[in-house]
Amino acid sequence: MMRTRPLKVALLGCGVVGSEVTRIMTTHADDLAARIGAPVELAGIAVRRPGRVREGVPAELVTTDATALVKRGDIDVVVEVIGGIEPARTLITTAFEHGASVVSANKALVAKDGAALHAAAQERGADLYYEAAVAGAIPLVRPLRESLAGDNINRVLGIVNGTTNFILDRMDTSGAGYSEALDEATALGYAEADPTADVEGFDAAAKAAILAGIAFHTRVTLDDVHREGITEVTGADIASAKRMGCTVKLLAICERAADGRSVTARVHPAMIPLTHPLASVREAYNAVFVEADAAGQLMFYGPGAGGSPTASAVLGDLVAACRNKLSGTAGPGESAYSRLPVSPMGQVVTRYHISLDVADKPGVLAQVATVFAEHGVSIDTVRQQGKDGEASLVVVTHRASDAALSATVETLRQLDTVRDVASIMRVEGE
Amino acid sequence: MMRTRPLKVALLGCGVVGSEVTRIMTTHADDLAARIGAPVELAGIAVRRPGRVREGVPAELVTTDATALVKRGDIDVVVEVIGGIEPARTLITTAFEHGASVVSANKALVAKDGAALHAAAQERGADLYYEAAVAGAIPLVRPLRESLAGDNINRVLGIVNGTTNFILDRMDTSGAGYSEALDEATALGYAEADPTADVEGFDAAAKAAILAGIAFHTRVTLDDVHREGITEVTGADIASAKRMGCTVKLLAICERAADGRSVTARVHPAMIPLTHPLASVREAYNAVFVEADAAGQLMFYGPGAGGSPTASAVLGDLVAACRNKLSGTAGPGESAYSRLPVSPMGQVVTRYHISLDVADKPGVLAQVATVFAEHGVSIDTVRQQGKDGEASLVVVTHRASDAALSATVETLRQLDTVRDVASIMRVEGE
The missing domain is CATH 3.30.360.10 (Dihydrodipicolinate Reductase; domain 2)
Structure with a gap:
């Protein structure tokens, strides 16, 4: 079943992750070929500073002209490990226009322009994979x-x-x-x-x-x-x-x-x-x-980062993209049919831990508790600690909206008896 | 992009997992259709005892003739949650012969006949998925x-x-x-x-x-x-x-x-x-x-088991099998190219915790230690505890082969001073 013409991969970027991708593609070529169903070879490696290329990276594959590499026309999959928005975005778009699928580790770009990139991939029946963009080697x-x-x-x-x-x-x-x-x-x-x-x-x-x-x-x-x-x-x-x-x-x-x-x-x-x-x-x-x-x-x-773990995720995606190329199909693309609105932070409901520096005199706790009550924020526990005429109050709330908590804190700051809102931290995972 | 002819699913078995698969397919039909790219419908549910079918399972879909169901010819995906070797194996094979892909939760069958089942799937260009066979809902x-x-x-x-x-x-x-x-x-x-x-x-x-x-x-x-x-x-x-x-x-x-x-x-x-x-x-x-x-x-x-978690894994595979059906391709099949020999237990190397009941007299520890040494099993720690003329010895070894450890224990059993080898347990995860 093994075809002999190798699938061609263009690598954009050859830092910690790229050089590890290169190393594994070179040393594990037979395994990759068996798993994909065809040999796969590095056709070119685009870098900014060729003088800095690491040991073990084949010098004859290195180029500074990333655009020419993705435009070659014989590239099956482009692996982008440059990071950042540009030139990564333009290079990926160009790759799709020239029929390649793309494997990217670029969280910033996918988080910003994922929809447009998915659309560009779908238009050409190509794949866009980015397992490495989230939590390194962890399959997520x-x-x-x-x-x-x-x-x-x-x-x-x-x-x-x-x-x-x-x-x-x-x-x-x-x-x-x-x-x-x-x-x-x-x-x-x-x-x-x-x-x-x-x-x-x-x-x-x-x-x-x-x-x-x-x-x-x-x-x-x-x-x-x-x-x-x-x-x-x-x-x-x-x-x-x-x-x-x-x-x-x-x-x-x-x-x-x-x-x-x-x-x-x-x-x-x-x-x-x-x-x-x-x-x-x-x-x-x-x-x-x-x-x-x-x-x-x-x-x-x-491990959520590092050259080897990230390379593992990139290579998993590369195998998938290559398999799809061979079978003339594409993996699942963007799924955004739910179109749910993303609510602002004010609507998030959680618990809060608030530290206040207050005057050490009678009635302060009652005053503070009243402010919470007026904003509909229910108190779970209060811990009071006195020190030299000042005191600290630590309040842990029940679940309340971020908006209600913010309004509470705003009012607390205006109280004469509250010297400082020392810290506010959410409490999660309960 | 949504095609209107629904993909047809035959469900074999309707116990805890099957009834949950039915429930989710019914209540989340729109979501499944959006994720697959086509509607998907239950075409039939084969059970052994129709009188025992749970509430919520559409009675008009229930049949006792599983063979006729998988032979209908219009089934796109067969979901097998019967378990056991037969009739599951024959039904799955028949499903492949009639052009269906198969999603199975059947660990016993896959562990026994996975290779033959994969071969049958590949011959027809069909899928065989079994995420639910291992560790329930956990993607593995x-x-x-x-x-x-x-x-x-x-x-x-x-x-x-x-x-x-x-x-x-x-x-x-x-x-x-x-x-x-x-x-x-x-x-x-x-x-x-x-x-x-x-x-x-x-x-x-x-x-x-x-x-x-x-x-x-x-x-x-x-x-x-x-x-x-x-x-x-x-x-x-x-x-x-x-x-x-x-x-x-x-x-x-x-x-x-x-x-x-x-x-x-x-x-x-x-x-x-x-x-x-x-x-x-x-x-x-x-x-x-x-x-x-x-x-x-x-x-x-x-969660490694249970109706809902297992159904989650089944449905993930069902979506994949349906997507592949729509695009006329199949997911990755068996990958067994490495053909590595599976060594017997004797060659496993690990650490051991051995409890011995021994006579409480001088020289016993030396005698026991000699037996370990003679078999090349190095001792990490020994704990000795006396009680009424008897004593217990707890020996924890360094890494040794299972064969060497077994031979050691065999010799220990023959010592007059060793009353009993009370327990042997491997120590892992270090």
Whole structure:
């Protein structure tokens, strides 16, 4: 059954992931051929700086002209591991125009322009796969899109950024402050020189948009995702979480509203109970919970980043795209028929942990409790602690809308007796 | 793009899983149609005892003539949830002969005759999917077969039987003995009236065969899997495990040998450290670890059985089979090109925990240690405990082959000073 003309692959980008894709395609060529049903070969590798190409990458395949490579006309699959919006977007679109399928690891691009890219692929009967864009090697896109295609997904809750999980884990275990933990992450290669995309939650938000779109059969872009990073998480927050039997994690949360008529997607730090399986996800690992009507609760766990894990996901997609090429078909494309509205953050309902610095005098607790009551936010527990004429109040609420909580906090800030709203953190996973 | 002639599905079996498949196909018909690209309808439901059909199952679709149903000629996909070898095997084969694809939840049949069934499917260009045969709703077959198609899997280690996990969990947490825990499992519906398939490890062994076959691209049948159940696990074993910081789980373990040239598959109770993520898999849940060259360690977790979770897996496969029917193609079939030999249990290398009842006199430890040394089995730790002229010795070994360990135990049994080899348990997950 093996055909002899090899399938041709163009690789765009040859950094940590691209060089690992190259290595595996070279050393495991026989396995890949057997699994695909035809040999597959690297036809060209486009890089920006050929002088920087790593050892083991065949020099004769390297080019700086990515556009000419995707326009060659004999390319079956383009693997894009450049990242960022341009030139990746134009190159992928050009690849489709020239009949190639595309495997991409580009979360930012898919979260921004997934719909247009899917449309371009469908027009040409080509594939667009991007398992590597979400949580590295952990199979998530395919399970959500195919394994759960007959089920109704209500919630996706996960740790999808390894850098921030490493930092929060260090703050939790060693008592380090945010800056110190970030320095350690940088030194160990878990954080980039400019860590903004990770620590401000942009990376996780892109993944949340992709996961929400697939889970809810609805278009969700990066702009639809409420985003808060971890830069304001303090040692005091972590200590407060511990006192509650919780830990702090940066979570991506995609939810279908109880009435099923709208969805939300958000990324923010949150306290989760230590008994929740996500609480024990350490270092730079990722893990994602999926809740579906029939399946119940599923969890997927593994390394969320890194050259080899990401290459594993890319190669899985490459095998699928090549198989489809051989059989003259395409895998499942975009599924956005539900067209559910994405509600703003104000409509999200969850629990909150609020720390207030207040005057240490009688009646303050009553005053604060009245403000919560007036906004319809029900209090679960209050912990009061006095220190030198000042006192701190820690309030944990029952479930309330984000809008109601924001209004509550706004009013609290105006009270003379409330010196400072020291921190507000959501409580999830209960 | 939606075609109007519906795809027709024949359902074989309408017990817990079948009735849930029927319910979801009926109540979520619009969603399924949108995801498939065409409406899909139940054309017939074959049952043995029509009087026992559950509420909500359309009576007009029910037939006792399964053979006539699969022979109708207009069936696109046959869903088989009967279980057992016959008549399931003949019905599936007949379905292929009449042009249908098949979705099956039948682990016993796939583990026994997977190769023949795959060949029959391929001959007709049809699909054979069986995600539901392994670990219920947890996506495992598709991730192994497709997401990791570009990677090299070295090990699959998992809890794949909910009944035995429930029993062992109860023994661990409540101190119950095996019989008492089995009674509780039966009362709660976790164990069947005849629990043999679960407690003797047959169910887990079938799943191990399926997982090993897919993971190693090699044919592995039930007969290739070394199998030990949990009926001989005692409260003393659980207590010993606790003293070592371990718990006892029934594990399915599929491994590629270090040289890559052979594989093993086995199911047996084993001690695993409490720090291992599998140790915290409670009640009837399932979880599977997968170790691959590039991906690293992945874990998949969720409900391993039950009507709804199994139906979720069946429906995911049904959507895939229907999509393939529409596009006139078939998904990936059997991949067994590696043809690696399956080594016997004697060649498995792992660690062991051995409890001996010995005479309480000087020199016994030296004598026992000599036997281990003579068989090349290196001792990690020994714990000695005296009681009324008798003593117990607990030996934990370093890694050794099963054959060497068996020979060691054989010799120990012949020592006058060894009254009994009270238990032997493997230690995994380190």
